Amino acid sequence: MHAVESSWCKLLQASLSLLLSAAAQVASLDTLARLYIARFQYADAAAVYAALAARRAGLGDQAVDLAERLDLYQNAVLQACFPATHVSS
Numbered sequence: 099m100h101a102v103e104s105s106w107c108k109l110l111q112a113s114l115s116l117l118l119s120a121a122a123q124v125a126s127l128d129t130l131a132r133l134y135i136a137r138f139q140y141a142d143a144a145a146v147y148a149a150l151a152a153r154r155a156g157l158g159d160q161a162v163d164l165a166e167r168l169d170l171y172q173n174a175v176l177q178a179c180f181p182a183t184h185v186s187s
Contacts, residue, residue, distance in 0.1 A: 141177070151168075151170030151171045
């Protein structure tokens with residue numbers, strides 16, 4: 099029985115580390131989108147926001163609610179449309 103408990107603990111630890119890395123990944127992608135905007139790479143920022151909006155719902159704080167998904171898609175559309183309205187100097 100001890101071996102089963104040990105295996106279960108290892109599986110739980112691996113799952114938790116994946117969840118933590120997923121949270122860090124989302125934060126990193128949001129930062130990447132902002133960097134693209136600062137560098138005037140609007141199509142790349144739009145792609146990152148669309149990927150964030152399309153991600154599957156997760157557990158706990160990783161759950162993607164409808165309002166967050168809508169906000170991310172709106173950001174993607176805004177960035178995708180920005181070059182058409184941006185005047186180059």
